[in-house]
Each structure stands twice: as C-alpha cells, then as structure tokens.
Amino acid sequence: MLLSPALAISAVLFTLGVAGVLFRRNAIVIFMCVELMLNAVNLTFVALAQVIGVGGQVFVLFVMAVAAAEAAVGLAIILAVYRHKQSVSLQNMNLLKDG
Amino acid sequence: MNSLAFFWVFGVIAMLSALLCITRKNPVGSALWLVVTLFALAALFVLLDAQFIAVLQVLVYAGAIMVLFLFVIMLLNLGRPGPSDIKGPASLLTAVVLAGALLLLLRPLSTTALSESVRLPPGSVAALQQQQGIVGSVAGPLFEAYLVPFEIASVLLLAAIVGAVVLAKRKL
Numbered sequence: 001m002l003l004s005p006a007l008a009i010s011a012v013l014f015t016l017g018v019a020g021v022l023f024r025r026n027a028i029v030i031f032m033c034v035e036l037m038l039n040a041v042n043l044t045f046v047a048l049a050q051v052i053g054v055g056g057q058v059f060v061l062f063v064m065a066v067a068a069a070e071a072a073v074g075l076a077i078i079l080a081v082y083r084h085k086q087s088v089s090l091q092n093m094n095l096l097k098d099g
Numbered sequence: 100m101n102s103l104a105f106f107w108v109f110g111v112i113a114m115l116s117a118l119l120c121i122t123r124k125n126p127v128g129s130a131l132w133l134v135v136t137l138f139a140l141a142a143l144f145v146l147l148d149a150q151f152i153a154v155l156q157v158l159v160y161a162g163a164i165m166v167l168f169l170f171v172i173m174l175l176n177l178g179r180p181g182p183s184d185i186k187g188p189a190s191l192l193t194a195v196v197l198a199g200a201l202l203l204l205l206r207p208l209s210t211t212a213l214s215e216s217v218r219l220p221p222g223s224v225a226a227l228q229q230q231q232g233i234v235g236s237v238a239g240p241l242f243e244a245y246l247v248p249f250e251i252a253s254v255l256l257l258a259a260i261v262g263a264v265v266l267a268k269r270k271l
Contacts, residue, residue, distance in 0.1 A: 002106050002147060007209035009110040009143070013117050013136070015202040020121030022194035026184040028126050028172060032133050035164065036117055039140055042156075046149045050224055052217055057237050058245050060152050064159050065252045069259030071164045075171045076266035082175050083269075089184060 006047035013040035027078050027088045031071070038067050106146050113139035124185070127178045130168050137161040148225060150233050 013036060020033030042060045049056030078088055085092050113136050120132035137160045144153035172178060185191070228236045241249055 002103065003213075004209045005103070005106055005110060006143065006147060008206070009114060011202060011205035011209060012114050014205065015198045016114070016117045016121055018201055019194050019198035022197060023186050023191050024121065024184055025186060026126055026177075028168065028175075028177065029121075029129050029184065032129055032168060033121060035160075036120065036133065036136065039137065039160070042152075043140060043143060046144050046147045046152055049149065050147055051213060051219065053219055054224060054227065054236050055240060055244075057149050057152050058240050060149075061155070061237070061241065062245075062248060062252055064155060065256060068159060068164060069255050071167055072259050072263040073266065075167060076263040078171065079174070079267045088175060088177065 003047050003051055006043055010040045010043040010047070013037075013043065025089045025091055027081070027090055027093075028075075030090070031074055031078070035067060035071070038063055102146055106143065109139045109142040109146070113143065122185075124183045125178065125180070126172050127169065130165060130172060133168075134161050134165050137165070148228065151237050 017033045017037035017040060020036065021030050024030050024033065042063055045056040045060050045063070049060075081093065082088055116132045116135035116139065120129050120136060123129045123132060137156060141153040141156040141161070144150070144156060186194075224236075230236075231239060
C-alpha cells in the first residue's frame with residue numbers, strides 16, 4: 001500500500017516549501033516554493049484518489065489550472081514591481097509598512 | 100524491485116531536490132532543481148495509478164510553468180552572481196523551528212488509518228480505469244459532476260490572461 005509513504009513524502013515537501021517561503025527574500029524563489037507546496041498537496045490528492053475515488057485526480061486538474069493562472073499573474077506583478085524598484089527582493093517592498 | 104522500493108527512490112529524489120531547490124543561492128539553480136522535483140513527482144503519480152495526471156504534470160508544470168519562471172528570471176537578469184537572498188541566522192532558525200513544528204503536526208496524517216466508511220473496496224479504482232480507460236476515468240467526472248467548476252476554471256484562466264497582460268504592459 002503506497003498511501004502512507006505518499007502522505008509522508010507530501011508532508012516533507014510541503015514543509016520544505018513553507019521553510020523556503022520563510023527564509024528566502026527573492027520573490028521569484030518564494031513563488032517557486034509556493035508551487036512546491038501546491039505540488040505536495042497534489043501528491044496527497046493523487047494518493048487518496050487511489051483509496052477514496054477518482055475525484056481526487058479531477059481536483060489535481062483544477063489545482064494545476066489555478067497554479068497556471070497564479071504563476072502568470074504573479075510573475076506579471078513581479079515584472080511590474082521590478083520596473084519600479086529595480087529589484088525582486090522582498091526587503092525593498094515596504095510601501096505599506098508604517099514608519 | 101517492487102513498486103514500494105521504486106516509490107521511495109523517487110520520493111527521496113523529490114525530497115532531496117526540493118531541499119536543494121530552496122537552498123540554492125542562484126534562482127536559475129533553484130528553478131532547475133524544482134524541475135527535478137516535478138519530474139520525480141510525475142513518477143510518483145505513475146506509481147499511484149494516475150498516469151494521465153503524470154503526463155499533465157510534465158506538460159503543464161515541468162513544461163509550461165517552469166519555462167515561464169525561467170523566462171522571467173532570464174528577463175530580469177537574475178542569473179548573475181550576487182549577494183545571497185537567504186535571511187540571517189535568526190530568521191533561518193525561526194524558519195527551521197516553525198517548519199519542524201509543521202512537520203510534527205503533519206506527520207501523524209500518514210499513520211492514521213482511514214475509516215472504512217470512506218474507503219472504496221480495494222481495486223475498485225483500478226477496475227474503473229480498466230473499464231473506462233485512464234483518461235476516461237478522469238474525464239467522466241470532470242464533464243459530469245465537476246462541469247460547473249470546469250467552466251469557472253476557464254473563466255479564471257481568461258481573467259488571468261487579461262490580468263497578466265494589463266499588469267506587465269507599460270502602457271495600454
């Protein structure tokens with residue numbers, strides 16, 4: 001039965017994605033870490049689809065569609081910010097921070 | 100080798116390349132290690148009887164989305180060596196502690212047993228795939244039970260296309 005190892009691998013991948021978001025400053029790398037988290041969730045969906053029914057595989061298709069939309073819009077935002085600040089480091093993005 | 104051994108081989112490849120992805124200083128290196136993770140995940144999907152999803156994973160994720168990422172990295176000329184964007188030791192320690200706590204919270208999920216009321220009889224998904232085909236078993240529910248979400252996804256993608264053009268263009 002592959003369900004238990006799949007959920008364990010998925011937990012580790014999700015955790016690595018969260019850690020990446022927490023300790024990187026480069027907006028593009030943080031974006032890639034978000035994709036890593038989405039993929040960890042996809043692995044959970046596929047693993048459970050084998051036990052509960054193919055609905056999980058359908059949900060992976062939706063996650064992929066949302067991830068594609070998110071990547072397109074997010075990278076466009078990063079391009080727009082880069083034009084203003086000449087940098088993609090989140091340290092420089094403090095327009096809404098007071099003081 | 101049985102499928103469990105293969106599963107762990109690809110799982111370890113996925114986890115190691117994910118670790119390398121989040122620790123590389125160069126964004127291009129990060130992106131390429133993420134591609135390795137995505138391919139290893141596609142192999143895991145094949146082992147989990149989701150061959151169609153595995154093909155889509157390679158085409159959409161490892162193909163389209165990662166090309167988009169690399170394209171933006173190259174466009175912004177981020178590949179050249181520069182100061183590291185990894186935060187200082189205090190933030191690093193916080194990140195590791197928080198991630199460790201999350202892993203401790205998520206770990207029991209893989210050992211708890213599913214209740215019998217949600218579990219299908221063993222082999223029923225394989226039988227469905229045998230009967231309707233690997234693509235048909237996914238396409239059937241997609242165009243019947245999930246038809247409305249499917250149409251909404253197409254609107255979402257259209258909105259994303261328009262949004263990306265509006266955001267990235269200098270002057271409309």
